Amino acid sequence: MxxxxxxxxxxxxxxxxxxxxxxxxxxxxxxxxxxxxxxxxxxxxxxxxxxxxxxxxxxxxxxxxxxxxxxxxxxxxxxxxxxxxxxxxxxxxxxxxxxGIEMIAGWLLFSFLLTAALIDVAAAIIPDWITFPGMAAGILLAPYTIGWQDALLGMFFLGGFFLLVLLLSRGGMGGGDVKLAGLIGSFCGLRGALLVFLLSSLSGGVWALYLLLVQGANGKTAVRFGPFLSGAAFLVWLVGEELWYYLWF
Ligand SMILES: [Zn+2]
Structure with missing residues (x-):
């Protein structure tokens, strides 16, 4: 050094x-x-x-x-x-x-993710004051990182998917999770969004099972999904391509 x-x-x-x-x-x-x-x-x-x-x-x-x-x-x-x-x-x-600019993007993404996850844990909400500026930052930085087409694709895929879950589950998931998913997609792109979907569903699902079986929660207990989305997103942003590689071999 x-x-x-x-x-x-x-x-x-x-x-x-x-x-x-x-x-x-x-x-x-x-x-x-x-x-x-x-x-x-x-x-x-x-x-x-x-x-x-x-x-x-x-x-x-x-x-x-x-x-x-x-x-x-x-x-x-x-x-x-x-x-x-x-x-x-x-x-x-x-x-x-x-x-450089990728570093700035990563710093911003981490800040949005950590804030969203901890506020979700403490107060069971993910404020629009985090998710909307986050999505804007993801799209604005995209021309210098993953390209704006990929950012938009990721945002609409991941946000759209969780919006569908929200509509079908009637309250099993919050609107804040949907917007957080959109934010994540705008930073991670479509390939990243697919992985985030996979990892967050898996880890969130295991946690929900634990609450149900060990903690004796009932079906109405809402699982705070923000920390799982955030954790998966940071991992995928950092080493998503490596994860893809190991998934196929
Ligand atoms: Zn004091």
Whole structure:
């Protein structure tokens, strides 16, 4: 690793930790109908405004021993995990695709997927504020990545398929899942969308079976599908072509 790549690596880790910190704010505030830019960050338990020492991604959590400086209550582990996860994912994307527009596309896709999955888990919704800008980003970036025809095909195939499921199952799936599927298709293209459909149905199906058989859920329990779609999409965006290869041999 020469000096230039080392500096670039440090810059990328710095940007990704800040991005993770911003995603934490979005994940917490969006389902509560709060603005993501105003007011400044505050402790969700005591409401005390946070100073610069509380806001250094990851390091503040470690320095403060996982506790709020003002009320001494524990900070949810999700905050440092989101920052760490974002840093790892952003770096992995940079390492795999190099520095450029594909990297930016990957960073955006990961941010949309993580936010959608965690809000779905916490609040059982996937807000339009994530899915619509996400679809727009996928289509706008497509001429520089997979081509806009493939992005549109992927979007209409995956979104259309889950729309059909939504209409047939009458509530077994949310409208947010349909729009998230469209977003994913616009980044992954048609081939990617097919794989995402396969992997998310499989993993979501196994999870539904587990809930039914082990947790004693009944047929009316809604399965939150967002995390399965998101996980499958990130995997396919990263190594979809390799997965195709192993599927056929
Ligand atoms: Zn506090």
């Amino acid at each position: 020469n000096a230039g790549t080392l500096e670039l690596s440090i810059l990328i880790i710095f940007i990704s930790l800040c991005a993770g910190s911003f995603l934490n704010v979005v994940i917490y505030r969006l389902p509560r109908g709060q603005s993501v830019v105003w007011p400044g960050s505050y402790c969700p338990r005591c409401g005390h405004g946070l100073g610069i020492l509380d806001l250094i991604p990851l390091f503040s959590y470690i320095i403060l021993g996982g506790k709020c400086r003002y009320c001494q209550q524990t900070i949810a582990r999700q905050y440092p995990l989101v920052e760490l996860g974002t840093a790892l994912a952003f770096y992995l994307i940079y390492w795999q695709r190099g520095f």
